[in-house]
Amino acid sequence: MLQPLRYARLWLGMGLAAVLVILLLALAPLGGPPLFSGVDKVEHFVGFLGLTVWFLGVVDERSAPTVALLLASYGVLIEVLQSFTPYRSADLFDVLSDVAGIGAGWLLASAGLRHWCRRLEARLGVGPP
Secondary structure (H helix, E strand, O other): OEOOOOOHHHHHHHHHHHHHHHHHHHHOOOOOOOOOOOHHHHHHHHHHHHHHHHHHOOEOHHHHHHHHHHHHHHHHHHHHHHHOOOOOOOOHHHHHHHHHHHHHHHHHHHOOHHHHHHHHHHHOOOOOO
16 A cells, blocks of 8 residues: 555656666676676665665555565566576575565664655655645
């Protein structure tokens, strides 16, 4: 369930667009060797932390477990799809990094970042519909 926000559908759409962009990046050929070992785990962690904070700012509090489960499933889906490409491979540690990012994002949302969307709309001078 979405929060009572003036632009809830826009915020949700932007989050879904980010999900699509991440999927496209995850399935694209690698652009060269990483700058340091484990960089992809950091990318997974930060990406899923960001997605979690984003979506928890758009949905009501009761939907948080569903969001976490959907994002974890999305992380697994990415790895499954990568296993079908000739230039990527599935990695359990990527999924663990995703789940750690989801957990950290949930903690940050619980600590106050959950209200980012409401605060932004208030700064823009718009209230709930």
